[in-house]
Amino acid sequence: xxxxxxxxxxxxxxxxxxxxRELDWLTNLHALILASDISANYFDLLDAALKQPQLFCQxxxxxxxxxxxxxxxxxxxxxxxTAAALKQPQLFCQxxxxxxxxxxxxxxxxxxxxxxxTAVALKQPPLFYQxxxxxxxxxxxxxxxxxxxxxxxTAAALKQPQLFYQxxxxxxxxxxxxxxxxxxxxxxxTAAALKQPPLFCQxxxxxxxxxxxxxxxxxxxxxxxTGAALKQPPLFYQxxxxxSDNVERGxxxxxxxxxxxTAAALKQPPLFCHxxxxxxxxxxxxLRIRQELGEAANFAEILQKIPVSICYSRNRLHARYVLAKLxxxxxxxxxxxxxxxxxxxxxxxxxxxxxxxxxGTGSRALQVMHAQGLIATLSSGIAPIERPPHxxxxxxxxxx
Numbered sequence: 001x002x003x004x005x006x007x008x009x010x011x012x013x014x015x016x017x018x019x020x021r022e023l024d025w026l027t028n029l030h031a032l033i034l035a036s037d038i039s040a041n042y043f044d045l046l047d048a049a050l051k052q053p054q055l056f057c058q059x060x061x062x063x064x065x066x067x068x069x070x071x072x073x074x075x076x077x078x079x080x081x082t083a084a085a086l087k088q089p090q091l092f093c094q095x096x097x098x099x100x101x102x103x104x105x106x107x108x109x110x111x112x113x114x115x116x117x118t119a120v121a122l123k124q125p126p127l128f129y130q131x132x133x134x135x136x137x138x139x140x141x142x143x144x145x146x147x148x149x150x151x152x153x154t155a156a157a158l159k160q161p162q163l164f165y166q167x168x169x170x171x172x173x174x175x176x177x178x179x180x181x182x183x184x185x186x187x188x189x190t191a192a193a194l195k196q197p198p199l200f201c202q203x204x205x206x207x208x209x210x211x212x213x214x215x216x217x218x219x220x221x222x223x224x225x226t227g228a229a230l231k232q233p234p235l236f237y238q239x240x241x242x243x244s245d246n247v248e249r250g251x252x253x254x255x256x257x258x259x260x261x262t263a264a265a266l267k268q269p270p271l272f273c274h275x276x277x278x279x280x281x282x283x284x285x286x287l288r289i290r291q292e293l294g295e296a297a298n299f300a301e302i303l304q305k306i307p308v309s310i311c312y313s314r315n316r317l318h319a320r321y322v323l324a325k326l327x328x329x330x331x332x333x334x335x336x337x338x339x340x341x342x343x344x345x346x347x348x349x350x351x352x353x354x355x356x357x358x359x360g361t362g363s364r365a366l367q368v369m370h371a372q373g374l375i376a377t378l379s380s381g382i383a384p385i386e387r388p389p390h391x392x393x394x395x396x397x398x399x400x
């Protein structure tokens with residue numbers, strides 16, 4: 001430890017009412033902790049000890065041994081457990097067997113595996129020392145108030161761990177006030193929050209303000225935007241300015257108006273969340289499919305009638321282009337783009353298998369398309385290959 005660092009630590013320790021003896025304690029504990037792969041510094045350890053002063057009364061070796069045994073019992077690395085204990089310092093002092101017993105009983109009561117509960121407790125360390133019965137009771141009451149099953153609520157809490165120990169009445173109040181402010185039912189809001197559990201913890205006023213500002217920036221009514229957000233729940237808490245900017249850039253890149261883009265996104269709300277550049281990368285596939293089918297390449301019209309088409313992956317669209325290019329599936333654009341991946345793969349594979357039987361060529365085309373993700377499987381007798389290096393060639397060049 002250099003002199004400047006020692007001075008800063010001494011000032012902090014003395015300023016908190018402790019003696020310089022605690023500096024030696026800190027140095028010894030730090031040396032033991034650093035034997036693991038955790039990147040803890042002196043100030044992390046000191047802050048933990050200042051939150052839990054009884055740590056100063058424990059021997060550094062005892063604290064280190066506790067961490068190692070707790071980690072081993074919980075199936076964690078020492079670094080993982082120590083990181084949790086730095087956030088919740090009393091974990092350093094508790095008996096490893098006590099912590100492990102609470103984890104196992106909590107997991108059993110909640111219908112989780114020990115591994116699942118431990119993973120969520122690493123994100124919210126107070127869970128390591130919650131009474132299992134108290135935790136179980138809170139989950140049950142929260143679920144009942146929200147009209148959910150215990151399993152549904154627990155699944156949401158695994159994604160949003162603070163739900164495990166917040167008061168059930170707080171969850172329920174948040175949901176009811178949010179629903180009222182947004183003009184929707186409690187059931188509708190709860191269904192959206194199950195898909196995006198952070199909604200259970202958001203302030204109702206903040207959510208409502210986000211919705212109103214987003215709607216205004218997009219030229220929509222609050223009801224229209226809320227309807228889209230119920231289908232695409234992240235919209236409830238996305239920053240309004242970011243959302244509006246994305247829509248404007250997406251529209252500009254696609255060569256349509258903001259109004260046209262927004263109208264399409266109301267039918268297909270995931271459009272609001274796609275990166276503009278990603279959407280633009282898909283446009284050529286859609287236009288070339290239309291061209292091969294002999295249909296007019298009016299992109300704005302396509303987006304209005306079949307907005308889901310631009311939400312599909314490039315691989316899916318590319319496979320539909322191959323079908324159109326080879327004349328394997330005729331009809332309208334809508335029927336082709338909505339064709340299932342299984343049927344699309346089957347048509348492509350069947351075509352090239354017959355070509356192989358006739359001419360002896362076509363296996364390489366199947367291997368490349370499989371490696372690129374255009375088809376899910378290969379016919380028997382054709383070995384898979386690694387994805388070939390990207391080649392800059394005009395889109396639409398058919399595989400040989």
